[in-house]
Amino acid sequence: MSSILLPALEMAAPTLEWRALAPVLLVFAAACLGILLDAVLPRAYRFLAQMTLVFASVALSFGFLVMNWRAMRQGRLAMGSIMLDGPTYFMWASLLVFGTLAFMIFSERQLNGGASAFAASAASVPGSLEEADASAARREHTEVFPLGLFALGGMMVFLASADLIVMFVALEVFSLPLYLLSGMARRRRLLSQEAALKYFLLGAFSSGFFLFGVAMLYVFSGSFDLHAIHEAVAGNAFSSSNGLLYVGLGFLAIGLLFKVGVVPFHSWTPDVYMGAPTPVTAFMAICTKLAAVGALLRVFYVALDGERWNWQPLFAVLAVITMVVGIIGALTQTDVKRLLAYSSIAHAGFLMTAVVGATQVVPAGQGTSASAIMFYLAAYGFATIGAFGLVTLVRNAAGEDNTIASWAGLARKSPWVAGLMSLFMLSFAGIPLTAGFIGKWAVFTAAWRGGYGWLVVVAVLASLVAVYLYLRLIVVMFAGEPAKGTYVGNASGWTWIPVVIGAVATLWLGIIPDQVMQLATFAGGFLR
């Protein structure tokens, strides 16, 4: 009977390359285990248990990653749905590093008088009695750790998928936990919930666009597989189905560029960055951007490479608009987190210059566009984590104080906080001796090599305005009169370790970038 009803379905057991997939599987396994732990452990032990689980799993995952990388394992995994190649390795490693650093900031409790940055009871109505009770009982949501791990795992799959359906599933797997995490701030909960809703609605829209694009490309090529789409595009000289291809390309681009935060799909960024708890903002600011750029590169360099003459000019225009809007938007901000949000938009624009360059074939030993972008993201990530870590430190009686005015004269209250923040700002601005400079110079080189010299000139002029924007905060900190009522919180190592790692790495990648640059260079080629 069943064979008549289901003639075509032969269930084959999936083949999984356990060792090669271990970095992803471990993260997901730890996330599932974390949910179980929350269900069975008494409250008092949960925080510690979750933290142990998170850091152990990420460390183990990183260990497997390094082992596989050294063994030069590469190719398709999990029945062709995941591609293990150079960019996958480099970006997985970056994601694990930045994820770990962000989770450390998640763990900070000393700063807030023993409570984390997350709401005591996210489900209770803000201002209600339940909320007050939960606060008084010192409840806390240890689910943030499994949620974070799910997001991290989703991102890892997202940028490595060789198949558009897997990519879509991964997109949802990493997006949903982030929507939830954004709404869990302890302070200013209404703002946080508004941010979460806004992020969710716009994110759902963009997922819709993505899915529609996938459908169009499927109709065009008859496959979800990136390599098959590449073949179809290559053999598509005089086909009448070009309309399907272009619609699919456009919708797919919208879905991906939304996550990257490229104008005109950027409008969620400032609100979400401001509303979300600062540790989550730090996590999103680098990890989401990294994963989204990774997936963008994979789709457009691997599957739609043959159409580059069509998407390159379009992306070039978007890059210009993104830089301009990001920088001009940032100039008028009065809130540090919004300022960093607009700055992240501007950085998406700088990244797009290298995406446009699309240099993929270079003589041995020289970097591709992908290697420039990966280095840029690493440089940007360390400064981002450090900067958001420092943002959590500047406080007033009610909690974190994010207005720029409250940062005035910080150099006299705490020279170290002001000095480190200046370092991160200088790195964002791309001043030499910081990682940001080397990154910027690498992406500009990639853009010019791809024949987009004019874009480099525009980007250079944009960076000049951007310098002013970062300088503004430095001037406020060093030349302003100390603000009344704000102080620098007494944080534990959970905040300071990521900040110091960020600072050391920013200098290290700025002065002797060779090792990381070599890694990125050798990892710069996508496999089809």
Added chain:
Amino acid sequence: MTFPWLTFLGLLPLVGGLLLLLPMGKGAARTLGLVFSIATLAVAAGVTVLHVTGADLAVQVPWIRAFGAWWALDVDGMGLAMVLMTAILTPLVLLAEWEPPANRWGAQAFFALVLILEGLSLFVFMANDVLLFYLFFEATLIPTYFLIVGFGGARRGYAAVKFLLFSLAGGLIMLASVVGVYVVGASQGAPSYLLQDLASVRFDGDLGRWLMLGFLIAFIVKAPMVPLHTWLPDAAENSTPGTATLLVGVLDKIGTFGMIKFCLGLFPEASLWITPFMVWFAVVSIIWGALGAIGSRNLMRLVSYTSVSHFGFMVLGIYAFTTTSMTGSIFYMLNHGFSTAAMFLVVGYLAKRTGSYDIEAYGGVQKVAPVAAGVLLVSGLATLSLPGLAPFVSEFMVIAGTWSRYPIVTAVSLLGVVLAAVYILRMYQRTMTGPVTDHTAAHFTGRDLTGLEKAIMVPIIGVLLFLGFVPQPAVQLVEPTAQATLAYVGTTDPAPVVKGAK
């Protein structure tokens, strides 16, 4: 492998500066800073001896392999002259600023920033790799910014941001060219930033000209030429005299240094193309700077405007493309470091007593404080290129060399020499001579220069006098650079034309 002297030379003050960021007593910090700066001077002197005896000092280690960037350091005559100037001026600046202004950051921070700035500047003058040069070129801005913000005058915030934005505007335009140089090099099979590798690359046509302009604009902002000079008077007015000395005396030299080493060294064809424009541009700077100095009411502004005028002469000498004029220019770069240092430091001494840089605040000082007045006069005469003082020799070489190629331009530029006498002597007359004002009497009576202040001026004026009478060692040091550059550009000196000769 021999000892990497040049790396050591640059790292020494950097390490000293970073050490000074650690918490320590004020006295210990100042002593330590001075020790590091003097040790740097000793190493610089040692490097000079090695260079003169013909030792190969070049250092070349891969730095960023993926982009063909090298940790490549070397000195030629011009680089060494700049290195020596920096190394001599730094300890003097530290001594002159032994007590930084009150209500600002402490002496320890000042010493640390000056040493960091010294280290970065030394690397700028020694870098033999375009990217490495660019890296340090931009990095010098950070300590300078903090030196202005942390210790400057009333409008220090404004001046510091203006300085930084002007410099970065030039610097970022140059970044586009730096990227372009690599891309063009890679397309011709030399994916490298090393100067000797790039010598084989042809930067022809329009692209070469645009790339050259990117470098040139950065250098024009740096060695401030009209109309991109407006940041300098503001920055100098709102700095301490020590900072202004380093800013104008050392950092601005990177502009003319870069024109010779990079604009001419990488883009000979494009540089010849821009020459007619640059020559007139230089003349405008000479005259405009002199007029600006005449119109200044503030002593610091006056000194910085005189520098705008002097940089005009240096640029004129460079773009005249004769051995004499270019040697004169490089020699001028050295002399100008000392003559401006003398001016800024003396002005600083005066202001330390009265608290004001306004010319109006002085009058008849020479009757009460004759030594201060005398030192100001000597420094001023050096600035207006009086024979017997070093700037005269270099200015004369520039004018003589340029005359053989551009007589009309040179004639116009001579106006600058006359105006120099006006601005210096008028300033001297209004501040030092005439009846002793109450203000002067109150601040200067019994407060002539102290022993330390005199001791600081001795080496500076000593160098100016020595090179004024015996310029030969310095000229011989820098002449090979001029000859090599001109040979690379492919110009020859015009044959002397002597009327009536048979």
